[in-house]
Amino acid sequence: MQINSADSRQAQGIIIRGDSRDVARSESYLLNGDGKIQRFAGMAQVRSRRDELMHMLDESEQLLTQLNQISPEAASLASNALEQVLGYSRLIAKARQSQEEMEAVRATLGTDNPMQGSARLDAAVRKIDSASAEMARLGSDIERLRTSVEGLGEVAAQLNGFNNRLSSVAQFLSLGDGIESLLSATRTLGALSEGIAAQKQAVASFAEQMREPLAAVEYWREKVLRFQSEVTDYDQLLALGGAGRERLDDLIMVTDRTVALVAEADPTGISGTLEGLAGNGEGKVNLPGLSAQIGDIRASLPNLRDEEIGRSVAVIEQYVGDQAYAGEKVQLLTDQTLTVSAIKNTIRRESEDQVDVVVLPIGAIQPNLRGEVFRVLGEVRTTIAALSVFVLGILAFLLDHALILSVLKRQARQRVMRGSKWQRMTTRLAGSPYLFGGSIGLIWFVLAFLASGADIPVVGVWGAAGLGLLTGCFFTATCEKFNPVNEDEIVAGEALGQPFETIMREIVIPAGRPGLMQWLNRRRLVMK
Amino acid sequence: MLTVRNLKKAYGSRVALNGVDLEVHRGETVAIMGPSGCGKSTLVRCLNRLTEPDAGSILFAGKEVTTMGANELLETRCRIGFVFQQSNLIKRLSVLDNVAMGQILNGMDRKEAEQLALGELARVGMADRAGDYPENLSGGQRQRVGIARALALKPEIMLWDEPTASLDPILVGEVIEVLENLAQIGTTMLVVTHELYFALRAAQRVVLMDHGQVVEQGHPQAVFANPVSEVGRKYRDLLERWREPALTDGDPTYRPQRGAGRRVYQGEIISGKVHIRTG
Numbered sequence: 125m126q127i128n129s130a131d132s133r134q135a136q137g138i139i140i141r142g143d144s145r146d147v148a149r150s151e152s153y154l155l156n157g158d159g160k161i162q163r164f165a166g167m168a169q170v171r172s173r174r175d176e177l178m179h180m181l182d183e184s185e186q187l188l189t190q191l192n193q194i195s196p197e198a199a200s201l202a203s204n205a206l207e208q209v210l211g212y213s214r215l216i217a218k219a220r221q222s223q224e225e226m227e228a229v230r231a232t233l234g235t236d237n238p239m240q241g242s243a244r245l246d247a248a249v250r251k252i253d254s255a256s257a258e259m260a261r262l263g264s265d266i267e268r269l270r271t272s273v274e275g276l277g278e279v280a281a282q283l284n285g286f287n288n289r290l291s292s293v294a295q296f297l298s299l300g301d302g303i304e305s306l307l308s309a310t311r312t313l314g315a316l317s318e319g320i321a322a323q324k325q326a327v328a329s330f331a332e333q334m335r336e337p338l339a340a341v342e343y344w345r346e347k348v349l350r351f352q353s354e355v356t357d358y359d360q361l362l363a364l365g366g367a368g369r370e371r372l373d374d375l376i377m378v379t380d381r382t383v384a385l386v387a388e389a390d391p392t393g394i395s396g397t398l399e400g401l402a403g404n405g406e407g408k409v410n411l412p413g414l415s416a417q418i419g420d421i422r423a424s425l426p427n428l429r430d431e432e433i434g435r436s437v438a439v440i441e442q443y444v445g446d447q448a449y450a451g452e453k454v455q456l457l458t459d460q461t462l463t464v465s466a467i468k469n470t471i472r473r474e475s476e477d478q479v480d481v482v483v484l485p486i487g488a489i490q491p492n493l494r495g496e497v498f499r500v501l502g503e504v505r506t507t508i509a510a511l512s513v514f515v516l517g518i519l520a521f522l523l524d525h526a527l528i529l530s531v532l533k534r535q536a537r538q539r540v541m542r543g544s545k546w547q548r549m550t551t552r553l554a555g556s557p558y559l560f561g562g563s564i565g566l567i568w569f570v571l572a573f574l575a576s577g578a579d580i581p582v583v584g585v586w587g588a589a590g591l592g593l594l595t596g597c598f599f600t601a602t603c604e605k606f607n608p609v610n611e612d613e614i615v616a617g618e619a620l621g622q623p624f625e626t627i628m629r630e631i632v633i634p635a636g637r638p639g640l641m642q643w644l645n646r647r648r649l650v651m652k
Numbered sequence: 653m654l655t656v657r658n659l660k661k662a663y664g665s666r667v668a669l670n671g672v673d674l675e676v677h678r679g680e681t682v683a684i685m686g687p688s689g690c691g692k693s694t695l696v697r698c699l700n701r702l703t704e705p706d707a708g709s710i711l712f713a714g715k716e717v718t719t720m721g722a723n724e725l726l727e728t729r730c731r732i733g734f735v736f737q738q739s740n741l742i743k744r745l746s747v748l749d750n751v752a753m754g755q756i757l758n759g760m761d762r763k764e765a766e767q768l769a770l771g772e773l774a775r776v777g778m779a780d781r782a783g784d785y786p787e788n789l790s791g792g793q794r795q796r797v798g799i800a801r802a803l804a805l806k807p808e809i810m811l812w813d814e815p816t817a818s819l820d821p822i823l824v825g826e827v828i829e830v831l832e833n834l835a836q837i838g839t840t841m842l843v844v845t846h847e848l849y850f851a852l853r854a855a856q857r858v859v860l861m862d863h864g865q866v867v868e869q870g871h872p873q874a875v876f877a878n879p880v881s882e883v884g885r886k887y888r889d890l891l892e893r894w895r896e897p898a899l900t901d902g903d904p905t906y907r908p909q910r911g912a913g914r915r916v917y918q919g920e921i922i923s924g925k926v927h928i929r930t931g
Contacts, residue, residue, distance in 0.1 A: 540704040616740035618702055620754040620805065621730035623722070630757065634744055650757060651742075651749055 125152075125168075134166075144172040180286050181422040184313065187283045188415040191316075194276055195411065201269040202401030208262040209391045209398060215258050219383045222251035226376045233362070233369060242358030249352055252379060256345035259386065263338035270331040273401065277324035280317035287313045306421050312414055319400070326397035337382075337389040344382035351375045506577060510588075513572040517565065517592065521599040523639025525564055526607035529600050531632055532557035534609060558600045565596025607636050653678045653840060654699065654809060659708030661694050661864075668694040669705070670864035676809065679838040683851035683872065686861035686883055692844040693737075695861070696811045699842070700732045701725060713808065730758060733802030733810040737817045739794040741786040741801070747773065748782040751801045765804075772800040776830050792823030799830055810834065812843040848887065852876070860884050 127137040152168040153161045208215075225248030232241035287310050351371055355361045361368040458467065468481045536557055542548070553559065569592025573585055599606065609632055617627040633645045646652075654676040661669040668691045676682050684692050697703040699710055701717060710717040712728060720728060741750050751769035756762055773779040776796040786794055795815055802810060815831070816824040828850055834841060835854040845851065851858045851872045858876075859869040860883045867881035879885045 538704065540706065610743070612736065612738055612740040613742050615702055616736065616742065616801075619700065619729060619732075619734035619736075619740075620757070620801070621726045621728075622754075622757055623726055626757055630753075631742060635742075651745055651753055 144170045144175065176289075178422060180289055181418055184283060184286050185415055185418045185422070187279055187286065188313075188411055188418065191276065191279045191283070191320075192411040192415065194272065194279065198269070198272040198276055199402050201265060201272050202398045205262070205265045205269050206395060206398035206402055208258070208265060209395050212262075212389075212391050215255060215262070216383070216387050218251060218255040218258070219379070219386055222248055222255050223376070223379050223383050225251055226372070226379055229358075229361075230369075230372055230376060233372070241362075245355075245358045245361065249348065252344070252348045252375075253352075256341055256348055256382075259338065259341035260345055263334065263341065266327075266331050266334055266338070269398075269401075270327050273320075273324045273327040276320050280320035280324075283313055284317035284321075287317065309414065309417050309421060316411075316414070323397050323401055326394060327401070330391065330394040330397070333394075334389055334391060337385045340382045340385045344378050347375050347378045509576040510573065513569060513576055513588070514591070516572060517568050517595060520568060520640070521561075521565070521595065521603075522606050523637045524641040525561065525596075526599055526603040527609065527632060527636035527641070528628075529557050529561050529603035530607055530609045531614070531628065532560055533600070533603065534611065534614070557603075558597050561596035561600030561603075562593045563596065565592035565594070565599070568592055569595070610635055653680075653713060654842070655709075655711040656695075656699070657709040657711075659695065659698060659710065660706045661691075661698055661703065662706055667864050669698065669708075672708070672861075672864070672866055674859060674866060674869075676840065676842050678808075678840050680857065681835040681839070681841045681843065681855045683855035683858045684842065684844045684861060685846065685848075685851060685858060685887065686867075687886075690861045690883075691864040692861055693813050694864075696813050696842060696844050699811060700729050700734060702734070730754070730805055731808045733805055733807030735795070735799050735802050735810065735812045735815050737814045739786075739791075739798035741794055741797060743786050745785075746782065747778065747784050747786070747789070747797050750786065750797060751804050754801065754805050769800070769804050772803045773797070775803065775833075776800045777826075790823060791819045792826040795819065795823075795827050796830060799827070803834075809840040809842065812841060812845070814844050814846065816845065816847060848876075848891065860887070 125137040126140045127135045129136050147168070147170050150168050150170075152165045154163055154165045156162050225244055229241060229245045229248050232244055235241070354371060355364065355368060361372065364371070456467070471479055471481050532555075536552075536555055539551070539555060543551070566589050569588045570585060573588040613631050613635065614627055617631045622630070629645055629648055630651050633642055634649060636642060654674075656672055656674040659669050659672040659674075660667075670691075672691070672695055674682075674695070684695065686692055694703055698705040699712070699717070701720075705718060708718065712732070715724075715728070717725070717728060741747075742753065745753060748766060748769055751772055752762070752765040755765040755768060760768075770779055770782060773782055776799050778793060778796050778800060781789060781793065781797075786797070789797065799815070812831070816827050819827065824847070828847065831841070831843065831850060832854045843850070843855065855872050857869060858872040860867050860875065860879075860881055862881065862883045868875055868879060868884045875884055876888050876891055879888050
């Protein structure tokens with residue numbers, strides 16, 4: 125892991141080697157520079173947004189499959205309920221007819237027309253039986269529908285929960301083009317679960333609305349069945365006398381109350397919901413299609429290991445928008461709650477439009493050929509610059525400094541050391557041509573490296589300094605081979621009473637190899 | 653004019669000068685002789701500190717040379733002409749520029765310096781080669797140019813470091829002739845040489861050195877006639893080997909043969925040095 129932030133209690137970082145799926149133990153240890161394990165650092169808590177996302181996509185797909193399995197049953201129930209709701213007025217009419225028949229039977233009890241009374245009683249009982257049976261079936265259907273829709277609602281509620289987290293994790297991960305597809309799916313899932321929740325609410329409300337009429341119908345049906353068991357025919361009704369009349373009156377009273385309650389109920393308001401559930405309404409969700417879409421999104425997720433994601437963060441340093449950018453780069457990691465335009469505007473305003481802003485997702489970095497070529501060219505350029513620095517340094521030593529070093533070595537050889545041991549050593553060290561050569565090499569190489577922007581892998585500015593030092597010392601040791609001085613001419617100059625500067629200017633430098641120093645010296649030369 | 657006292661110089665563990673005492677008077681020509689490696693060249697180079705002595709005193713015109721500051725030393729060097737064994741001419745400069753160089757760099761007007769240089773070149777017989785470059789001259793001619801360069805400084809004393817050592821026998825005469833001429837006009841000279849006949853003919857005093865010390869000095873004829881040192885005896889023996897009687901009786905003369913405009917000497921090589929005998 126590479127630690128990005130830390131306080132006294134905890135540290136956070138990204139995995140740069142391995143993958144969170146490889147983590148078997150939660151103990152963490154510090155590593156030294158060689159990658160060897162040092163002391164215990166603490167307990168690690170691994171969180172992989174990508175794995176979370178994949179898990180949620182898997183769960184969502186399963187829930188959609190489950191939803192798809194439940195939906196046909198719910199649709200069938202809704203269809204039945206809808207049919208009955210649409211035929212509710214007919215049920216009311218049937219109930220009223222049975223009510224009228226019962227009134228007619230009661231009216232015949234005071235007359236001497238047993239045949240008519242018997243026929244009317246049979247008709248009334250049949251109509252009541254039929255009407256109550258239909259009403260009871262409606263109640264049963266509504267109850268089953270309610271149960272089914274509640275099951276749908278539970279799945280939808282889970283789906284909605286996953287969907288919210290899915291959206292959040294997907295935004296954090298920044299999946300590039302894939303995010304639009306995923307967000308589209310999550311929007312559809314959200315609408316689906318909200319619709320199902322609304323339907324569940326509507327069905328529950330409808331069931332509550334129909335609870336009292338249906339209970340009355342149930343009671344009415346029990347009364348009818350009891351009446352039928354006690355009064356098998358009109359003759360028995362007559363034979364029962366007052367008791368028979370009471371039973372008939374009681375049935376008529378219950379029928380009146382039931383018909384009144386059923387007539388009060390208006391189930392047509394639920395028809396739209398039922399149509400939706402039955403699959404006949406608008407906005408029907410293609411659940412298999414949505415499930416397949418979720419599956420596709422999951423399959424298209426970059427199956428990167430955490431170390432690859434960690435590297436991709438580093439790769440952004442080199443590639444921005446598939447191009448190799450020269451100059452400094454600042455990498456901002458954000459989730460997608462921030463809009464790109466807002467980020468760009470802020471950066472441009474703060475930087476006074478001096479910064480290029482390129483937006484790209486992590487994990488979707490695919491350097492193209494052009495970018496690669498530019499990168500390679502950049503490396504070649506810096507390498508050539510570095511080699512040029514080296515070659516120029518060599519030439520400078522060959523053409524110019526080797527001559528000076530040769531003179532300095534001659535002087536060092538001739539120098540008579542006097543004084544104490546330390547004084548002699550100091551004098552020897554201060555006047556050492558190796559000190560001069562090494563220093564010149566170091567300064568030349570470092571300055572040239574920095575000025576040219578030269579760069580070679582591994583060889584940094586310290587490498588250049590070391591190289592310059594070594595080159596300087598090497599040329600100090602071998603300078604006489606490259607650019608020897610004519611000892612006789614120098615001694616002749618000294619014998620003529622000329623100072624060192626004049627000897628260098630008039631004798632040594634003009635006799636050396638052509639170079640910058642000789643060119644510069646030409647203007648000051650007296651003996652041309 | 654020049655007084656040397658207890659001069660010492662060592663190159664590492666090898667002692668080149670081991671307490672040399674010497675005096676040179678104005679107008680005097682002193683020849684320093686001795687076997688190779690006895691410290692002759694070191695001595696003469698120490699006198700103007702081309703080689704730094706380790707210890708001792710060098711008084712030149714009353715001033716101590718060994719303790720002089722840099723500027724005073726440069727001024728002193730301008731008053732001391734130095735002729736090298738190899739002439740040490742500046743190759744990129746013409747003969748005239750080589751001779752005029754010292755004065756020009758010391759601030760003299762270029763034309764005036766060149767006139768002076770031409771005069772000195774004429775003195776050594778090289779005026780007609782003023783426009784040539786050293787690489788086109790013979791060894792003897794280069795040496796004569798070197799002499800002219802030293803003379804152009806108008807020195808109070810001339811130091812010669814084996815001026816004929818690298819010349820073939822034919823060319824030696826050219827240099828010797830210049831030396832003799834300078835001696836005749838009273839130029840103060842200290843000459844390190846192996847040329848016996850020059851010492852005998854031109855030097856007022858000969859100084860014999862061995863192992864970094866002055867072992868004997870005096871008038872040349874006196875020294876070589878009755879040497880007290882081993883080196884002196886060797887020189888005496890050498891003189892006695894000369895065939896011509898006139899040379900063996902202590903009155904050596906040379907009779908140069910003239911040919912093709914040059915003096916021609918005949919001789920034999922002994923210990924790598926050319927010694928003259930008449931032909």
